[in-house]
Amino acid sequence: MAAAADVPALRWGVMGCANIAKKNVKAIKAAAGNTLVAVASRSQERAAAWAAEQGLDTESGAVTAHGSYDELLADERVQAVYMPLPTTMHLEWVRKAAAAGKHVLVEKPVAVCAADLRLMAEACAAAGVVLMDGVMFMHHERLPRMGALLGAGELGAAERVVSGFSFPADKAFLEGDIRVKADCDPLGCVGDLGWYNVRFSLWAFGYEMPERVSAVTSRWTDGGRVPTETSATLVFSGGRHSTFACGFHTAFSQWAEVGTSGGLLRLEDFVVAAGPDSVRYTVRRPGGLIDDARRVAPVTETETEVLGCNQEASMFESFAACVRAGAASEAAAFWPEISLKTQLVVDAIMQSSKEGGKLVDVAPVSV
Numbered sequence: 001m002a003a004a005a006d007v008p009a010l011r012w013g014v015m016g017c018a019n020i021a022k023k024n025v026k027a028i029k030a031a032a033g034n035t036l037v038a039v040a041s042r043s044q045e046r047a048a049a050w051a052a053e054q055g056l057d058t059e060s061g062a063v064t065a066h067g068s069y070d071e072l073l074a075d076e077r078v079q080a081v082y083m084p085l086p087t088t089m090h091l092e093w094v095r096k097a098a099a100a101g102k103h104v105l106v107e108k109p110v111a112v113c114a115a116d117l118r119l120m121a122e123a124c125a126a127a128g129v130v131l132m133d134g135v136m137f138m139h140h141e142r143l144p145r146m147g148a149l150l151g152a153g154e155l156g157a158a159e160r161v162v163s164g165f166s167f168p169a170d171k172a173f174l175e176g177d178i179r180v181k182a183d184c185d186p187l188g189c190v191g192d193l194g195w196y197n198v199r200f201s202l203w204a205f206g207y208e209m210p211e212r213v214s215a216v217t218s219r220w221t222d223g224g225r226v227p228t229e230t231s232a233t234l235v236f237s238g239g240r241h242s243t244f245a246c247g248f249h250t251a252f253s254q255w256a257e258v259g260t261s262g263g264l265l266r267l268e269d270f271v272v273a274a275g276p277d278s279v280r281y282t283v284r285r286p287g288g289l290i291d292d293a294r295r296v297a298p299v300t301e302t303e304t305e306v307l308g309c310n311q312e313a314s315m316f317e318s319f320a321a322c323v324r325a326g327a328a329s330e331a332a333a334f335w336p337e338i339s340l341k342t343q344l345v346v347d348a349i350m351q352s353s354k355e356g357g358k359l360v361d362v363a364p365v366s367v
Helices: 019-030 044-053 069-074 087-099 114-127 142-147 171-176 188-204 311-325 330-354
Strands: 010-015 034-040 064-066 080-083 103-106 131-133 158-166 212-221 226-235 241-247 253-260 263-267 278-285 300-307
Touching (some): 010 019, 019 080, 034 069, 044 064, 080 087, 087 103, 103 311, 131 330, 188 212, 188 241, 188 253, 212 330, 311 330
Parallel strands (some): 034 064, 080 103
Antiparallel strands (some): 158 253
């Protein structure tokens, strides 16, 4: 959603120099109605060096390199903060950002647990600032197009969702990355990758919450505290379900499939878009068995290409639109709610994993 030409750009500060911040700096530059005015690290030298690596102009003062996160929050030019910090730091710095009157786009997983996320959401609501998690595929034009096929659409309601998200981490990652450290990101692959699987499942079922969850983590690290290979099943009302696998040990894949009575909706790049301006989805309508169940009828397959949407830039444009609408608006209020729903499911997955795959009730959204 592009801003009107006469609307002032939302001014961003980046809190932390994580690798994922690099592509989002590019996204801010590409996003209409957004501009980057500051970056921060734990030293000014590191912030300045990182800014230079991203091609940001700190010499003229267009972008300020701050030597602490507190300095960034005190910067009056900064209206919104993009926060790619370790998960264990989110509670502290989201609340500090809210207290400073800054809107917050925080990387997933949003929190270590739902109780912490509720505190963040409450702080942002009290301060009148927007809180959104960084799930970029939610902002691609492909999603509503696919959604129109489900429910009352030609394919019908989702009955089963299956997905996978994985990459083969090397030894250095498995021994030293923050995503495998309990004091940084204790949710491991479930928070880093599974967050997307859960979100896609919730989307496919119209953001209805599952009733129960069962999960098995076959590999742990950091003393058995951080999952690195997990599979989970989410059980929805009426026997509908979603199953996914995520982890740091198998070849890169990021596929998802929604099964309905009318066919299968499939995409091979449900998280990171395969191309900067082009993505696809496929609808398969199996013909079923024929010839006294001795043969299979031909499958009808239709591939649709969606052009011209940069989902990362679109995320920042959506965020800016929420800021313009106000933190209490329906558009802005959606994001803390769906983040909480995702976190509650992730919490149940973690509990089930720690209890050997036991079927666990998902906690209610309202408390």
